[in-house]
C-alpha cells in the first residue's frame with residue numbers, strides 16, 4: 001500500500017525509470033522488504049509529529065539510537081563491488097579508480113579536516129543509475145558518499161579509513177522544466193544555482209533562485225547542507241520553502257518523491273525537510289523542484305562605522321523598519337584593508353568597519369525611498385561616508401568586492417597562506433558581543449584574520465590565516481572558542497555551512513542529547529546498515545553517553 005503511494009507520486013518518466021530499475025535489480029538479501037521499511041518510517045514520522053511529547057518517551061529512541069554498530073564489507077568485498085560497478089556501467093568514464101580522481105573527491109581543498117581518497121568514484125546520469133549503485137553498495141556493505149559541487153566547508157564528503165563509493169552527481173545537471181507561471185523549476189541535483197539564474201536570464205524570464213552559497217555549489221549539495229548566503233535577509237534559507245519537493249534514492253535502493261509541485265501542502269509532516277541538512281546521510285537527491293522569486297531591481301550602498309557594535313545596532317533598527325533590504329553584510333577594517341590590497345576593483349575603501357547593503361524594490365522610486373531611510377538610520381548610529389552606487393556597474397563592482405572575501409583574505413595573508421573560514425550564528429541582538437569578543441580573542445592570538453558577517457541574520461564568519469602547523473593549532477582553538485561563545489549566546493555552531501565532521505563535537509551541547517538521539521534514531525531506521533556518508537553529521541554514541 002505504502003509502496004503504491006510512493007510510486008504514484010513519481011512523475012511518469014521517473015516512475016518508468018524506477019520500474020525498470022526494480023525489474024533489473026538483483027535480489028539483495030541484506031535489504032529489508034519495503035513494507036517493513038515503511039513501517040519503520042511511520043515510527044519516525046510519529047516521533048517527529050509528537051516532538052513535544054518526545055522528551056518524555058526518550059527510552060524508545062535511546063534504544064534505537066544505541067543499536068549495534070554497522071558492519072561493513074572487507075577490502076575483497078569492495079574489490080568485487082568495483083568490478084560489479086564496472087559491469088553495470090560499461091562506458092569508459094562512468095566508473096573511476098584513477099588515484100587523482102579518488103583523491104580529488106575524498107580530500108577537500110576547502111577544509112583542514114583530514115580526508116582520504118575514496119575507493120571508487122561513479123558518475124550516474126539518472127535516478128535509475130543511482131539505484132543501481134546503491135544496490136551494489138548494499139550487496140557488499142560498502143559506504144556511499146554523495147558529491148555535488150564539492151564546495152562544502154566542514155569535511156562533508158571526505159573519504160575515510162573505511163573506503164567507499166563516491167557518487168559524483170555532476171553529470172545529472174539538466175534543467176528539466178521551467179514553470180514561469182508557477183514560479184518554479186524542476187532540475188537534476190548537479191545544476192548550479194548560478195547556472196539556473198543564468199538560464200533564466202538568457203531566456204528572459206524575470207525570476208531567480210535566491211539561495212547563494214559558494215559560486216559552484218549545486219542544488220543537491222545545497223539542499224543537503226541546508227545552505228543560505230547573502231540573500232537570506234530577504235529570502236531566508238534552504239530550510240524555508242525553496243525546495244518544494246525532492247526525488248530521493250533511499251539507502252535501501254527505493255525511490256521516493258517527497259511531495260508534489262503545489263506551492264503549499266499540509267499533507268502529513270514535511271518529508272522534504274528531513275533531507276534538508278541531512279548531508280547525504282539519509283538518501284541521494286536525484287531530482288528537485290525549486291521555487292523561484294521575482295527578479296526585482298537592486299542597488300548597493302556602503303557606510304563606515306566607528307565600531308562593529310554601532311554597525312550592528314544600525315542593522316537591528318533597519319530590519320525593524322521593514323524597508324526593502326535584500327542583504328546586509330558586515331566587514332571589519334582588516335577585510336577592507338585586504339580588499340584594497342587585492343585590488344580587483346579600482347575603488348579604495350577606508351580601512352574601517354563597514355556595512356554593505358543591497359537594497360531592493362519594485363521601482364527606482366522605491367529604491368530611492370529605501371536608500372533615504374537606511375541612510376537616516378546609519379547616521380543615527382554613528383555611520384558615515386554613506387556611498388550609494390551611481391549605476392548598475394558600480395553596484396556590481398561594490399558587491400563583487402564583498403563576494404571576493406575568500407580570495408582577498410588569502411591574498412592579504414601573503415604567499416603560502418592558508419585560510420580557515422568558520423561560521424556561527426546568534427540572535428541578531430547578540431551579534432555585537434559575539435563579534436567584539438571574537439575580535440579581542442583574534443587580536444590576542446597574533447593570528448592574521450578578516451571578519452565578514454551576514455549581519456542581517458546574526459551569522460558571522462572569520463577567515464583565520466595561517467602558514468605553519470603551530471598557527472593551525474592556534475586557529476583550531478580559536479574556532480573552538482568562537483563556537484562556545486556563540487552557544488553561550490543562545491546561538492548555533494553553524495548558521496549555514498553545516499556539520500560535516502567539523503562541528504559534530506558541538507551537536508550534543510547545542511541541541512541536547514534527546515534531540516541528537518532522535519536524529520540518530522531516524523538515521524538508523526532509514527539506513528540500518530550505516531551505508532550513507534558514515535562518520536559525518538552524527539556524534540558518536542560514546543559522545544552521547546557523556
Ligand SMILES: Cc1cc2nc3c(=O)[nH]c(=O)nc-3n(C[C@H](O)[C@H](O)[C@H](O)COP(=O)(O)OP(=O)(O)OC[C@H]3O[C@@H](n4cnc5c(N)ncnc54)[C@H](O)[C@@H]3O)c2cc1C
Pocket residue numbers: 110145146147148149150151152153156157169189212213214215216217218219220221222223224225226227228229230279280281283284285286406496497498533
Ligand atoms: C567561496 C565559498 C563561499 C561560500 N559561501 C557560502 C555561503 O555564503 N553560504 C553557505 O551556506 N555556504 C557557503 N559555502 C559553502 C558551500 O558552498 C555550501 O555548503 C553548499 O551548499 C555546498 O554545495 P555543493 O554542491 O558544493 O555540495 P558538496 O560539497 O558536493 O556536498 C555537500 C554535502 O551534501 C551531500 N550531497 C551532495 N550532493 C548530494 C545529493 N545529490 N544527494 C544527497 N546528498 C548530497 C554531500 O555528501 C555532502 O555531505 C561557501 C563555500 C565556498 C567555497
